[in-house]
Amino acid sequence: MSCLVIAEHDNKSIKVATLNTVAAAAKIGGEIHVLVAGSGSGAAAEAAGKIAGVTKVLHADAPHLADFLAENVAALVVGVAKNYTHILAPATSNGKNVTPRVAALLDMQQISEIVSVESPDTFVRPIYAGNALATVQSSDAIKVITVRTTGFDAVAATGGSGAVESVAAPADSGLSSFISREVSKSERPELTAAKIIVSGGRGMGSGDNFKILEPLADKLGAAMGASRAAVDAGFVPNDWQVGQTGKIVAPDLYIAIGISGAIQHLAGMKDSRVIVCVNKDEEAPIFSVADYGIVGDLFQVVPQIVEELKK
Amino acid sequence: MKVLVSVKRVVDYNVKVRVKSDGTGVETANVKMSMNPFDEISVEEAVRLREAGVATEIVVVSCGPLACQETLRTALAIGADRAILVETDVELQPLAVAKLLKAVCARESPQLVLLGKQAIDDDSNQTGQMLAALMGWPQATFASKLTIADGKAQVTREVDGGLETITVKLPTIVTSDLRLNEPRYVTLPNIMKAKKKTLENLKPDALGVDVTPRMKTVKVVEPPKRKAGIKVPDAAALVAKLRNEAKVIS
Numbered sequence: 193m194s195c196l197v198i199a200e201h202d203n204k205s206i207k208v209a210t211l212n213t214v215a216a217a218a219k220i221g222g223e224i225h226v227l228v229a230g231s232g233s234g235a236a237a238e239a240a241g242k243i244a245g246v247t248k249v250l251h252a253d254a255p256h257l258a259d260f261l262a263e264n265v266a267a268l269v270v271g272v273a274k275n276y277t278h279i280l281a282p283a284t285s286n287g288k289n290v291t292p293r294v295a296a297l298l299d300m301q302q303i304s305e306i307v308s309v310e311s312p313d314t315f316v317r318p319i320y321a322g323n324a325l326a327t328v329q330s331s332d333a334i335k336v337i338t339v340r341t342t343g344f345d346a347v348a349a350t351g352g353s354g355a356v357e358s359v360a361a362p363a364d365s366g367l368s369s370f371i372s373r374e375v376s377k378s379e380r381p382e383l384t385a386a387k388i389i390v391s392g393g394r395g396m397g398s399g400d401n402f403k404i405l406e407p408l409a410d411k412l413g414a415a416m417g418a419s420r421a422a423v424d425a426g427f428v429p430n431d432w433q434v435g436q437t438g439k440i441v442a443p444d445l446y447i448a449i450g451i452s453g454a455i456q457h458l459a460g461m462k463d464s465r466v467i468v469c470v471n472k473d474e475e476a477p478i479f480s481v482a483d484y485g486i487v488g489d490l491f492q493v494v495p496q497i498v499e500e501l502k503k
Numbered sequence: 504m505k506v507l508v509s510v511k512r513v514v515d516y517n518v519k520v521r522v523k524s525d526g527t528g529v530e531t532a533n534v535k536m537s538m539n540p541f542d543e544i545s546v547e548e549a550v551r552l553r554e555a556g557v558a559t560e561i562v563v564v565s566c567g568p569l570a571c572q573e574t575l576r577t578a579l580a581i582g583a584d585r586a587i588l589v590e591t592d593v594e595l596q597p598l599a600v601a602k603l604l605k606a607v608c609a610r611e612s613p614q615l616v617l618l619g620k621q622a623i624d625d626d627s628n629q630t631g632q633m634l635a636a637l638m639g640w641p642q643a644t645f646a647s648k649l650t651i652a653d654g655k656a657q658v659t660r661e662v663d664g665g666l667e668t669i670t671v672k673l674p675t676i677v678t679s680d681l682r683l684n685e686p687r688y689v690t691l692p693n694i695m696k697a698k699k700k701t702l703e704n705l706k707p708d709a710l711g712v713d714v715t716p717r718m719k720t721v722k723v724v725e726p727p728k729r730k731a732g733i734k735v736p737d738a739a740a741l742v743a744k745l746r747n748e749a750k751v752i753s
């Protein structure tokens with residue numbers, strides 16, 4: 193057995209999602225290699241070699257790998273694929289974009305968003321917005337997998353001694369070009385890596401009103417998230433969306449403010465350790481998953497929580 | 504420009520799905536079925552492209568049992584011109600669907616294929632990327648904005664960090680995200696009109712595609728239930744609980 197993990201990184205450092213994916217690879221067994229594809233990504237490749245359990249880093253560096261365009265990255269992965277029994281990527285937007293392209297080029301049926309490894313060919317994955325868990329067995333020669341990061345505790349970022357080996361990048365496909373990126377800047381922790389998340393829903397009423405959540409997030413060192421309704425209404429950026437079709441999170445503490453708790457939202461946060469909600473409708477479904485709920489008007493309750501936290 | 508749109512028939516998003524007691528899957532008998540919401544968005548986008556004079560013909564395709572005709576009729580009512588059913592009772596996995604769609608693309612030669620970002624039943628998020636790979640075409644996934652000009656599509660994509668804009672050469676695959684548009688309501692006159700539109704029936708064999716599943720479902724279970732929580736009277740009680748009982752904050 194031998195696993196190749198496609199790294200999520202920003203050229204300088206390795207993202208935590210990579211560490212969760214290495215953890216899944218470790219459950220499968222065999223050697224673990226990490227592929228770092230990027231531009232000016234030497235530091236990320238170095239960091240990948242230090243990940244606990246990693247024995248080799250394949251490093252491809254080229255200008256046309258800078259923006260992780262699926263056509264170029266998939267061609268690169270396919271070029272090295274034959275050496276591996278398993279190819280894994282985190283189920284991030286990059287992973288979800290590139291990995292199925294790799295799978296199809298290899299004529300393999302991808303196994304999406306696994307949350308558990310039962311054996312080298314058998315995995316558990318949520319279906320129907322997490323309302324069911326399917327155990328699936330793959331008969332394919334190379335298992336191409338995306339990993340739901342909340343299913344696997346991150347391995348240590350240090351302790352490994354993987355040598356970095358250069359691999360040549362295939363030529364630019366010329367099929368797609370990167371134009372621009374609008375990154376939502378924030379001093380707060382990343383949503384998928386945060387220990388505490390404060391999320392707002394349609395009940396917030398406006399983007400401006402999200403300001404009342406800021407002191408709470410500040411006090412708790414929390415990331416901020418939202419329901420689809422809040423994003424669709426333009427209150428907050430799209431990358432705040434938690435849920436079936438947004439981000440899947442499982443922090444120690446998830447605080448849902450003015451969120452009703454639709455199935456599609458619960459799909460993204462119901463594996464959080466502790467869930468708190470504030471909602472003026474005591475019948476709201478969010479109460480059925482919340483460990484602690486307050487029935488009340490969020491505009492009164494949220495500032496009160498902040499006051500209490502100061503005590 | 505011809506546009507092909509794939510539409511999947513799935514359990515309606517409002518249905519609370521139940522796992523079958525024998526652990527073989529989820530209950531789909533006597534359950535409301537609908538078009539996958541992302542596919543509805545794709546059909547709407549195609550119709551808007553035609554209204555804008557960019558698209559000339561819209562062909563919708565569904566793969567699955569005969570009942571998918573109903574989903575195709577809905578797509579025709581939204582405004583698609585004609586429909587193709589690739590009929591099979593075999594459980595279809597994304598790679599098989601991608602191969603079927605490839606065969607349909609070979610017959611239809613579309614310049615743009617719109618798929619949903621993910622099907623809300625299997626939550627795979629694979630088919631569009633796979634079809635792009637099999638066609639050797641570019642892909643623009645998770646689209647929240649699409650413009651076609653000069654033989655290219657410019658697509659704004661919803662990604663983890665925010666938004667990203669790329670251009671892809673035509674022909675191309677685009678997968679729709681939720682914020683690409685808001686689908687219109689189908690009107691009765693359009694439902695009537697849809698009944699007269701062509702609906703062709705094809706079989707995987709005739710397309711030369713082997714749809715045998717590669718992945719076996721060993722069992723399906725309900726996820727562990729969270730134990731019921733409590734309501735607390737006020738902020739002071741909440742913060743005390745979080746500090747002393749749950750110990751998640753200091």
Ligand SMILES: Cc1cc2nc3c(=O)[nH]c(=O)nc-3n(C[C@H](O)[C@H](O)[C@H](O)COP(=O)(O)OP(=O)(O)OC[C@H]3O[C@@H](n4cnc5c(N)ncnc54)[C@H](O)[C@@H]3O)c2cc1C
Pocket residue numbers: 392393394395396418419420421422433434435436437438439449450451452453454455456457460470471472473476488489490491516540541623
């Ligand atoms: C294909 C598909 C995918 C989807 N994916 C996602 C997803 O990934 N994530 C997601 O979140 N949703 C998703 N949805 C949408 C989902 O179905 C719900 O529509 C959405 O989650 C509702 O958001 P909400 O709870 O903020 O809004 P609402 O359901 O409108 O709830 C607002 C809540 O705020 C409360 N409230 C209002 N005012 C106050 C106040 N002053 N004080 C206290 N409480 C107040 C109300 O009582 C209510 O419970 C998806 C839907 C579809 C069809």
Ligand SMILES: Nc1ncnc2c1ncn2[C@@H]1O[C@H](COP(=O)(O)O)[C@@H](O)[C@H]1O
Pocket residue numbers: 509510511512539541542564565566567595597600617618619620621622623625626627628629630631
């Ligand atoms: N059986 C099918 N028939 C038609 N389109 C499908 C089918 N399965 C998947 N698709 C398309 O592929 C998209 C993504 O599905 P999936 O990869 O299964 O999450 C869907 O939104 C559809 O557009």
